[in-house]
Amino acid sequence: MWWKMSAFKDSSVHFISLGHRPYAEVLTEQFRLREERRAGNISDTVLIVEHPKVITEGRRDASADFLVPPDKLKQIGVAVEKVNRGGRLTYHGPGQLVAYFLLNIKERSWNIPKLVWTVEECGIQTLKQLGLEVERRSGCPGLWVQNRKIASLGLSVDRGLTMHGLALNIAPELSDYDWIIPCGEKGGHMTSLFLETGNIPPWPQAEEVFRRQASEVLTIPIS
Numbered sequence: 001m002w003w004k005m006s007a008f009k010d011s012s013v014h015f016i017s018l019g020h021r022p023y024a025e026v027l028t029e030q031f032r033l034r035e036e037r038r039a040g041n042i043s044d045t046v047l048i049v050e051h052p053k054v055i056t057e058g059r060r061d062a063s064a065d066f067l068v069p070p071d072k073l074k075q076i077g078v079a080v081e082k083v084n085r086g087g088r089l090t091y092h093g094p095g096q097l098v099a100y101f102l103l104n105i106k107e108r109s110w111n112i113p114k115l116v117w118t119v120e121e122c123g124i125q126t127l128k129q130l131g132l133e134v135e136r137r138s139g140c141p142g143l144w145v146q147n148r149k150i151a152s153l154g155l156s157v158d159r160g161l162t163m164h165g166l167a168l169n170i171a172p173e174l175s176d177y178d179w180i181i182p183c184g185e186k187g188g189h190m191t192s193l194f195l196e197t198g199n200i201p202p203w204p205q206a207e208e209v210f211r212r213q214a215s216e217v218l219t220i221p222i223s
Helices: 023-038 070-075 112-129 174-179 193-197 203-218
Strands: 007-009 013-020 044-050 054-057 079-082 089-092 096-102 135-137 140-145 148-158 161-169
Touching: 013 203, 023 044, 023 079, 023 096, 023 161, 044 203, 070 079, 089 174, 096 203, 112 135, 112 140, 112 148, 112 161, 112 203, 148 193
Parallel strands: 013 044, 054 079
Antiparallel strands: 007 013, 044 096, 054 089, 096 161, 135 140, 140 148, 148 161
């Protein structure tokens, strides 16, 4: 397996660092790992990755949320992918830490609100350790610094097995969000750890902080 050398394991959650990988490639790997989890061949797994520039569109029709037509985006080297998660348009790109959660929430006795809360908590604790306090906003999945969004969330659940996850803005090119209405939130403002604090942690450090904080959040007794 192409990720084997970068894998490490905690007591009940397996974290895999993929480095810089195209979105479509990692989406295929998510589908494969979900079925491995369904078969009981692997434990709950979290992928950590940084993507080349890509716009992803969830199950809901979000064609009106493109401020630059998809054909034009493809011409300038930005991938556009239709995916099976909830939500509308989301941007991924360099400087953004993306985590995909392949979890069996049936075994954990979690409902959807508990899943969303837990994924958000992984981001909250990570950014806190990196020097920034963030918060939830009722009815708006993701993480915020006052009225500025710093993390986007989109998940799918199939018979108790999850895919997709959380995108934390460490230091992406925020002007790239001008191509879309992010998550369908008109008038929304995106921000980043760098914009808020002036600091950019080394990428290995950011990944390690996320892994440790997510491990603490996710490693709970499974009923």
